[in-house]
Amino acid sequence: MxxxxxxxxxxxxxxxxxxxxxxxxxxTSESTHDQDAEEENRCFGTFQGTIVGLxxxxxxxxxxxxxxxxxxxxxxxxxxxxxVANVYGSxxxxxxKELAAALAFIMDRNLARVEGVVPxxxxxxxxxxxxxxxxxxxxNQEAVHSQMKNHGYxxxxxxxxxxxxxxxxxxxxGSSSEICPVILTQEELKNAxxxxxxxxxxxxxxxxxxxxxxxTPLLLHQKQALYWMxxxxxxxxxxxxxxxxSGLYFNVLTNFGARESPESVLGGILADDMGLGKTLTTxxxxxxxxxxxxxxxxxxxxxxxxSRPSTSSTAHPAQKGASRRKEDSPKPLQTLKRxxxxxxxxAALEEEDDDVVIVSETHADQRPTASQPKRASRRKEDSxxxxxxxxxxxxxxxxxxxxxxxDDDDVVVVSETRADQKPTASQPKRQTVKLHDVDFGSxxxxxxxxxxxxxxxxxxxQTVKLHDVDFGSxLDSSGSxxxxxxxxxxxxxxxxxxxxxxxxxxxxxxICPLSVLTNWMDQFExxxxxxxxxxxxxxxxxDRCRQASFLSEQDVVLxxxxxxxxxxxxxxxxxxxxWLRVVLDExxxxxxxxxxxxxxxxxxxxxxRWILSGTPIQNSVKDVWMLMCFLRLKPFAVREWWMRVIQRxxxxxxxxxxxxxxxLLKVLTMRRTKLSKANGRPILQLxxxxxxxxxxxxxxxxxxxxxxxxxxxRRIISRYMxxxxxxxxxxxxxxxxxxxxxxxxxxxxxxxxxxTAGTADSSSPAELRERxxxxxxxxxxxxxxxxxxxxxxxxxxxxxxxxxxxFCKPCICEVIQSKQLAAxxxxxxxxxxxxxxxxxxxxxxxSRPTDRKDQWRSSSKVEALMTVLLKLRSEDPTIKSLVVSQxxxxxxxxxxxxxxxxxxxxxxxxxxxxxxRARAVSELQDPSPGSPTVMLLSLKAGxxxxxxxxxxxx
DNA sequence: ACCGCCGGGTGCC
DNA sequence: ACCGCCGGGTGCC
Numbered sequence: 001m002x003x004x005x006x007x008x009x010x011x012x013x014x015x016x017x018x019x020x021x022x023x024x025x026x027x028t029s030e031s032t033h034d035q036d037a038e039e040e041n042r043c044f045g046t047f048q049g050t051i052v053g054l055x056x057x058x059x060x061x062x063x064x065x066x067x068x069x070x071x072x073x074x075x076x077x078x079x080x081x082x083x084v085a086n087v088y089g090s091x092x093x094x095x096x097k098e099l100a101a102a103l104a105f106i107m108d109r110n111l112a113r114v115e116g117v118v119p120x121x122x123x124x125x126x127x128x129x130x131x132x133x134x135x136x137x138x139x140n141q142e143a144v145h146s147q148m149k150n151h152g153y154x155x156x157x158x159x160x161x162x163x164x165x166x167x168x169x170x171x172x173x174g175s176s177s178e179i180c181p182v183i184l185t186q187e188e189l190k191n192a193x194x195x196x197x198x199x200x201x202x203x204x205x206x207x208x209x210x211x212x213x214x215x216t217p218l219l220l221h222q223k224q225a226l227y228w229m230x231x232x233x234x235x236x237x238x239x240x241x242x243x244x245x246s247g248l249y250f251n252v253l254t255n256f257g258a259r260e261s262p263e264s265v266l267g268g269i270l271a272d273d274m275g276l277g278k279t280l281t282t283x284x285x286x287x288x289x290x291x292x293x294x295x296x297x298x299x300x301x302x303x304x305x306x307s308r309p310s311t312s313s314t315a316h317p318a319q320k321g322a323s324r325r326k327e328d329s330p331k332p333l334q335t336l337k338r339x340x341x342x343x344x345x346x347a348a349l350e351e352e353d354d355d356v357v358i359v360s361e362t363h364a365d366q367r368p369t370a371s372q373p374k375r376a377s378r379r380k381e382d383s384x385x386x387x388x389x390x391x392x393x394x395x396x397x398x399x400x401x402x403x404x405x406x407d408d409d410d411v412v413v414v415s416e417t418r419a420d421q422k423p424t425a426s427q428p429k430r431q432t433v434k435l436h437d438v439d440f441g442s443x444x445x446x447x448x449x450x451x452x453x454x455x456x457x458x459x460x461x462q463t464v465k466l467h468d469v470d471f472g473s474x475l476d477s478s479g480s481x482x483x484x485x486x487x488x489x490x491x492x493x494x495x496x497x498x499x500x501x502x503x504x505x506x507x508x509x510x511i512c513p514l515s516v517l518t519n520w521m522d523q524f525e526x527x528x529x530x531x532x533x534x535x536x537x538x539x540x541x542x543d544r545c546r547q548a549s550f551l552s553e554q555d556v557v558l559x560x561x562x563x564x565x566x567x568x569x570x571x572x573x574x575x576x577x578x579w580l581r582v583v584l585d586e587x588x589x590x591x592x593x594x595x596x597x598x599x600x601x602x603x604x605x606x607x608x609r610w611i612l613s614g615t616p617i618q619n620s621v622k623d624v625w626m627l628m629c630f631l632r633l634k635p636f637a638v639r640e641w642w643m644r645v646i647q648r649x650x651x652x653x654x655x656x657x658x659x660x661x662x663x664l665l666k667v668l669t670m671r672r673t674k675l676s677k678a679n680g681r682p683i684l685q686l687x688x689x690x691x692x693x694x695x696x697x698x699x700x701x702x703x704x705x706x707x708x709x710x711x712x713x714r715r716i717i718s719r720y721m722x723x724x725x726x727x728x729x730x731x732x733x734x735x736x737x738x739x740x741x742x743x744x745x746x747x748x749x750x751x752x753x754x755x756t757a758g759t760a761d762s763s764s765p766a767e768l769r770e771r772x773x774x775x776x777x778x779x780x781x782x783x784x785x786x787x788x789x790x791x792x793x794x795x796x797x798x799x800x801x802x803x804x805x806x807f808c809k810p811c812i813c814e815v816i817q818s819k820q821l822a823a824x825x826x827x828x829x830x831x832x833x834x835x836x837x838x839x840x841x842x843x844x845x846x847s848r849p850t851d852r853k854d855q856w857r858s859s860s861k862v863e864a865l866m867t868v869l870l871k872l873r874s875e876d877p878t879i880k881s882l883v884v885s886q887x888x889x890x891x892x893x894x895x896x897x898x899x900x901x902x903x904x905x906x907x908x909x910x911x912x913x914x915x916x917r918a919r920a921v922s923e924l925q926d927p928s929p930g931s932p933t934v935m936l937l938s939l940k941a942g943x944x945x946x947x948x949x950x951x952x953x954x
Numbered sequence: 955a956c957c958g959c960c961g962g963g964t965g966c967c
Numbered sequence: 968a969c970c971g972c973c974g975g976g977t978g979c980c
Contacts, residue, residue: 051979052978052979052980053978053979053980054979055978055979056979056980057979072980075980076980077979077980078979078980080980081979081980082980083980093979093980094979094980095979095980096979096980097979097980100980124955124956124957125955126955126957126978126979127955127979955977955978957978958977958978959976959977959978960975960976960977960978961975961976962973962974962975962976963972963973963974963975964968964971964972964973965968965970965971965972965973
């Protein structure tokens with residue numbers, strides 16, 4: 001569906017992604033994003049057309065500026081209408097109707113992509129010339145020419161370098177002056193990127209110390225990253241490709257000019273290799289750069305500190321980064337003075353374990369009398385939920401006046417102590433809630449809810465606004481357009497919304513894959529000074545608090561992509577809160593714009609946005625678009641402009657295009673590899689990696705079984721090959737390969753061959769169902785990390801289609817819904833219906849090998865492993881080992897001999913909840929004698945981001 | 955639009 | 968005059 005975007009660019013926008021508004025064009029298309037760029041690259045010619053009706057619209061264009069042509073089939077005056085919009089999405093006018101009649105035919109049938117450039121700018125207030133260029137597949141050229149001819153128009157041929165060069169002058173989005181485009185290979189692209197980042201390191205050498213709340217000293221390259229990130233967040237620089245020219249803000253790629261400055265991109269991409277400390281750097285950023293380059297005002301246990309770094313703001317490196325900010329005037333110290341403080345305490349929560357003390361404080365100039373103790377937060381703490389904290393015990397009333405933001409507001413601090421603390425608790429729990437509220441004078445509670453309400457109201461008002469604006473303006477739906485007065489009012493409303501409480505947003509939202517959730521919590525614990533009281537809320541689990549007011553008061557809210565996605569569309573509280581910053585860990589996982597999680601992420605409101613990713617460009621340039629969308633870099637949040645200005649030129653080998661892409665990434669990205677150097681020295685000194693490859697010879701019996709299955713598998717696959725049905729039977733093919741790999745581990749891991757490799761066609765519905773269920777079970781229960789082809793992430797609520805392909809249920813349902821009866825399987829193009837989806841019934845808990853010890857038997861691989869483990873233990877009884885397998889059932893088998901040999905071990909696999917995972921990791925890391933020395937680790941659950949350091953290195 | 959088009963007013967030079 | 972011409976009203980799709 002979105003493949004059509006380039007032809008009806010208005011349909012693809014934030015509005016489309018966020019609000020899920022039905023697009024104006026109701027047509028659907030099979031084409032994918034890729035095809036746009038790779039196949040429609042022939043220029044059919046150009047034509048001088050006319051834009052009319054300028055005086056009815058506010059959108060303006062400059063000389064040489066690109067415009068978008070958008071079909072308006074629903075236009076009541078002319079169903080052939082073609083609307084013209086500028087880069088910000090403001091309508092400029094319409095294509096004259098006679099020409100529109102010709103274009104509509106071409107555009108509706110995708111015979112050509114029509115791009116417009118305004119060569120002269122506004123010469124009168126009624127009409128305007130536009131140079132149209134037609135691009136498309138070769139086989140459609142004739143049809144386009146004849147259609148134009150039928151309407152009395154003749155395309156000007158584009159031949160030779162002269163016209164190409166003139167096209168380039170209009171914005172350089174077309175072909176380069178070379179007639180033959182050079183297609184860069186993936187490899188060349190990657191090299192170009194790597195070279196780019198190498199060059200970058202030379203001018204990214206400035207450092208910044210972390211705030212004192214950060215305990216772990218930063219390595220040099222981390223200080224450099226911190227400086228860079230801080231300066232990006234405090235930047236008032238124009239976004240890439242924007243320049244200020246004679247009082248106007250000007251986009252050099254599209255030639256779009258605007259009177260007001262486009263918003264700076266506050267954030268970017270931290271693309272360091274794994275292991276360089278992206279997490280620590282991010283934690284340091286959160287603590288070190290709150291507003292105006294000041295540290296996050298955290299409290300310190302014992303009340304000894306008042307967030308000291310802010311008192312030395314002039315000396316703090318953060319200030320250098322912040323100095324470009326307009327309103328950069330560090331608040332004088334006296335605003336920090338504590339006067340007329342008033343502490344109120346209330347034990348509020350009834351939960352046996354969770355006494356709450358509200359400590360509030362008033363300002364000198366406030367009515368000091370009326371502060372009423374109220375229950376601040378009704379968070380019902382599930383004792384299972386590991387609530388992160390870096391402190392264990394705290395006194396009842398300690399409250400620090402902290403410099404919170406430019407507004408010097410009052411800060412109400414609501415904190416809580418626990419009555420019965422277990423000093424030894426491995427999971428210290430704590431609830432510290434800081435309320436920011438201006439007028440808490442009368443009743444804390446009522447003012448709070450009033451303020452929260454007004455904030456919420458403002459928020460939804462903004463949404464309504466976006467729905468209401470006309471189509472042209474809706475193209476710019478980031479809610480921050482600078483162009484039209486309508487958008488300007490939206491913008492001011494946003495400002496107001498967050499300013500109702502005269503507070504800038506406080507919390508940072510971190511979104512990460514489930515597998516690294518504990519890692520984040522551990523790292524907060526590990527890297528913060530012990531006495532720092534950070535309000536970190538884990539937004540996870542069934543009892544998570546969904547109160548916007550509560551979340552707004554946190555310093556950090558940590559959640560997963562799955563939680564975010566599952567709340568998306570249900571009026572999620574995460575979308576209501578205005579975040580100070582949103583951090584996407586493993587941010588490349590939003591690279592599929594059709595995936596729900598991508599849409600959910602784009603819908604978040606934040607001042608600053610960061611993408612953490614070891615591999616920001618996984619496959620190609622295409623991956624970058626979603627990142628730019630997330631960062632809200634104008635004008636690329638609208639796919640049309642990204643395609644036209646960056647992606648298509650790059651894919652066609654246009655040097656200018658690649659240069660532009662590089663310039664873009666250069667500004668927004670920091671990337672170091674393990675081999676990178678900081679100030680001439682390697683940034684990382686890891687012990688040398690040693691790989692020992694031990695080949696295990698199968699026993700005779702195992703080998704026979706293996707060969708048998710191999711022959712059978714070969715037979716089945718070659719039959720599919722002969723029939724040309726390999727794709728259709730991919731599940732079977734996968735099954736065969738998985739079976740062979742399982743056999744290499746242990747024969748008991750696979751059942752009889754006939755069970756899974758069922759015959760393909762003709763069976764009763766019941767048989768079909770049976771077969772599909774067994775397939776999905778095989779795909780899922782093997783422990784292989786199977787991806788959903790729609791969202792490219794691990795399967796969530798897996799379902800299997802009648803064509804035997806497995807997807808996340810929400811993903812495939814969305815596909816079906818968008819295509820209705822025409823829905824086809826994304827993998828094999830077979831027709832699919834939502835009624836035919838079969839859900840995964842769950843693992844049949846058949847005889848786990850461990851359950852039947854009597855029947856347990858070993859295998860060659862098990863023996864080999866045990867030999868190694870025993871040898872290691874005899875050399876060093878405390879040595880710790882990780883045993884990794886893709887197959888959780890194999891881990892089951894391994895438990896038996898491990899127990900037999902009296903190994904103490906832990907286990908981490910995908911079935912374990914967060915708490916269990918955390919316990920498994922911490923147990924393994926326990927250095928005391930008798931602690932586990934082996935961890936059984938499933939590759940899927942532990943493959944990404946698990947921080948399993950042990951010993952000195954930590 | 956410093957146009958084109960429409961339709962009413964008008965009618966030798 | 969069932970014309971031509973004049974000049975005011977008007978104007979995207």
